[in-house]
Amino acid sequence: MNDIMRPATEWELKSMMMALAERGISVEILGAGSKRGVGRPVMAPVALTTGAMRGISLYEPAELVMSARAGTPLSQIEVELASRGQMLPFEPIDLGPALGTDAGLQTIGAVFAANLSGSRRISGGAARDYLLGVRAVNGHGEIFKSGGRVMKNVTGYDVARGLAGSWGTLAVLSEVTFKVLPLPDDVLTLVYPDLTDDLAVELMSLAMTQPYEVSGTVHLSPTLVKRLKHKGLAKETRSLTALRLENFTRSITYRKQKLRDVLSAYGAPLELELESSLEFWSEVRRLSFFPANGTHLWRISTTPSMAASLVSSVRRHMKVEPFYDWSGGLIWLETPASADAGSADIRRAVATHGGHATLIRADEAVRRTVEVFQPLGPAVDRITRGIKHAFDPMRLLNPGRMYATM
C-alpha cells in the first residue's frame, strides 16, 4: 500500500473519486482500518480513508436523531450520546479485540457499512434499522443522498439502508444520520449456569416469547466462560446463559421475578446487578473471549432452533468454541487453524440448517482461497452484480472484498 488518501470534506472525496474514476484506478476504502482484515484481500493500488471527515453535524436528543460525518470515531459518538442519557440502540459489536487491534477504534461510517449489530439486535433491531439517511459518493464520483433526518420517510427507494452491510463496495459514505434511544435506567442480568447448548437455546427462545422485553440472550461455552475477565464470574467454569432486562428499576424487579418463575425448570440463575451487568455486556460487545490467538472465527446467522444442531454437526469435524447470541440466531464460532478455516464443513452445515456464514478472522492467504462471505444463489448473484454495476461500474471500490469477481 503506497498511498492513503485522506479527504477532509465530502467535496474533496468527490474530487478524489472523480480523479480515480477518470484513470480507472481502484481503491481500498477504510474508516479507521480496524476491520481491514475482514473480507477477501482487496487488490487496489491506493487506499482512501474517511478518517479526516469527522464531527457530529446534528444532534437533537428530543427528536432521537444524530448526524455525523462518516469518519467520526464511534467512541466520540457514544460519549456524546451518553452525556444526554442516550445510546445507539443496536449496540454495535466491536471486532477490534477479535481481530488483534485495540477496542474502540472504529468509525460510525464503518459501523453502518458493515451493519454491525450487537446483542440488542434481537429485541431492538439491526444497525440498518436505525439508519435514517446517508450522504455518499459512488464509483461514478457522484455525490448523492438518500433518506434524511426524520424517522419516517418513504420518499424514493431506500438506498440508504441498501448500503448497510455493503462493506464499502458500492459507495463511500460521507455522512450518516441515525436514530438513537434513551439509555435504560437500570439493567439486570439473569445468568443460568451449566445448560447444554440445546437447553440454552430453548431457554433463550422461551424468554423471548414472554412479554417482558428481554433485550439480550447469549450463551457461552465453558471454555469461553473461562476466558471472561468479568470480576464476578471469574471463578465460573460452567457454560453460562444470560438474559438481560433493561428498564426502570421497578419494572425490572417485577419482570425478573416473572421470568424466574416461567423459567424455573432451568435452575436458579445468578443475578448481575447494574454495574456487574454493564461489565458483562460490554465484554460481550467486544467479543473479548475471542482473542486473536491464531484460530479462525466465523459468524453464522440461522434460526435459533437450528443453532445447536448446526454447531454439533460442525463439531463432528473439528473442535469448535461457540458463542450464541440472539437466542442462537447468531453463532460466533471459533475453529482451529487450517488451510480452509473449516470452510467446507461449515458451509455444508449451514446449507442443511439454513442461514449464512461469514469468515470474520483468518489470515490473508486463507481469505484469498476460500469464500469469506456466504456464496450467493444464481438469482441473487445476478441482482447483486447488477447493483454493484449500478453504483460502481468500473469496480473501483473495494474490488473483490465481498465476492471475487465483483
Add this chain to the structure above:
Amino acid sequence: MSSIELPLPNQDIVARRSEIVRDLTEICGADAVIFDEDGRRAFETDALTAYRRMPLAVVLPSSTEAVSEVLRYAKANGIRVVPRGAGTSLCGGALPLEDAIVIGVSKMNRVLEIDFHNRFARVEAGITNLAISGAVAPEGFFYAPDPSSQLACTLAGNLAMNSGGAHCLKYGVTTNNVLGVKMVTMDGEIVEIGGAHLDAEGYDLLALIVGSEGQFGIITEATVRILRAAEGARPMMIGFESSAKAGICVARIIGSGIIPVAIEFMDRPAIEVCEAFAKAGYPTNVDALLIIEVEGSEQEIADRLAYIASIAHELNPLALVVSGSEEQSAKIWKGRKSAFGAIGRISDYYCMDGTIPLAHLPHVLDQIAEICRTYGLRVANIFHAGDGNLHPLVMYDANKPGETEKAEAAGAEILKLCVSVGGCLTGEHGVGIEKRDLMRAQFTDDDMAVQLRIKSVFDPDWLLNFGKVFPLDVIEAAMARTARSADQVDPAEAA
C-alpha cells in the same frame, strides 16, 4: 382532479387487447382473468379516487408460478404491469394504466407457517395486514406495523410502500419487521431473499425492495417478524391550548427517556370531526390533543402514565384524561384511526403525508393554516408526533369547478414546506403518481440517477408500475440512458 399527467397508452398494445385476454386466460385459467368492462371498473382506481384509468385486463393469480408466467408473458410482449394489493394506496400507487395488465395478489392470502419459538410467520403476500396479527393473536403475539387501513390493506401493499402506522414509534415500520420475501421479477424469475433468520446475506436487497412501490418485482410470499404483545396497553389524552405546547410536551417526554408506543396529535378541526364520529370523549375545548399510549403490566402502565402526566402538568394542560377501561381505550383509538373516514363524511379531502422534525411543528402548522387560507380551503391535521409524520387533510368540494386543483396546489405547497424544514414528502403513504412531480423538491438529479439505476437492474424496460415515483421526464431520460448503455455494454458481461 386532473392536474397530474398520466402516461399516454401504447395504442398498439390496447389494440391487441382481446388477443392478450385470450393468452392470459390460457395461462391462468378463465376464473383468474377479469376482462369485461364492469369487472375491470372495480380496479380502475385506488384510494386516490380522483384518478381513474380502465386497465387493459386484470389477473388474479393463485400461485407464485402463475405470477411468474404472466410476467414472463408480459415481458416477452412488452406489456406494462401494475401490481395491486387491496387498492388502498392514497398516492395512486396502484392506479392502472390503459395499456397495462393489473396483477392483483388478493387471492394469495394464506398463512403458510407460524413459528412462535423462532418468532416468525411465513405468509402469502395477499393476506391482509390485520389477518397476520389475527393468526398469531391466540398465542399473545402480533405483527407490529399497523396502518390505519389494516383491515383491508395487504402485506404486499405494505411491502411495496414500506407502510407504517400509529405504533411504529416503538416497533418500527414494515422494513424493520420483514425477514425475507419470495419475489417474481419482471423476467418471471422467482427469487428468494432472506429467510427466517435475521439479516439476509450479501447486499441488503430487502431494504431496496421494501418501499420500491412495486417497481422491482411482485412479492408473493414474505416471512415477517412476530412479537409477543405486552401484558397490557392504555392510552391517555392530554389537551393543550396550542400546538406549540403540545410539541414541547412531546419533546420533553421523549427527552426524559420514555418512549411510549404511540404519540398521536390532532388539531381542533380533527378533534371535532373525530369526536362527532366516534364519541371517544375527546376534549373539545382544546386546540391540540395528544393521545399517548404506554404498555406493560398494570403497575408499569400506572407508573408510566403518572410520569408522563407529571411532565404534562408543568405545561398546564386544559385536559388530561387516562383511559379508564378497555372500551374507552378502544374508542379513543377508533376515533383516531377513523379520522380519514370521519372527515370524508363531511367533505372531500386530500390527505398529505409529509414528515417534519418535531421542533418545527408550530411553525409548520401555522404555515399550513396560512397556505390553506390563501386557497380558501379548510384543513384538519393529524400527526404521528413521536416520529414527525404529519397528515394534513385539505378539505375541498370536488363539485366546485377549480377547487380540486386548488387542493392539489395547496398540498404541493405543504409538502415543499415539509422538505424545506428538513423533512420529506412522504412518511408512509409512498410517492405513487401523487407526489411524483415533487421529487425534485427533495432530490437532485444525481440522487434520482442513483435510484433509477437500481430500477434498471430489476426492470430496465420500465414495464413494472410505469409512470410513478419519478417525474415522467426523468423516467424517460433514464430509459433512454439505459437503452444507450445497453447498446454499448451488456452490464452482465461487464460485471
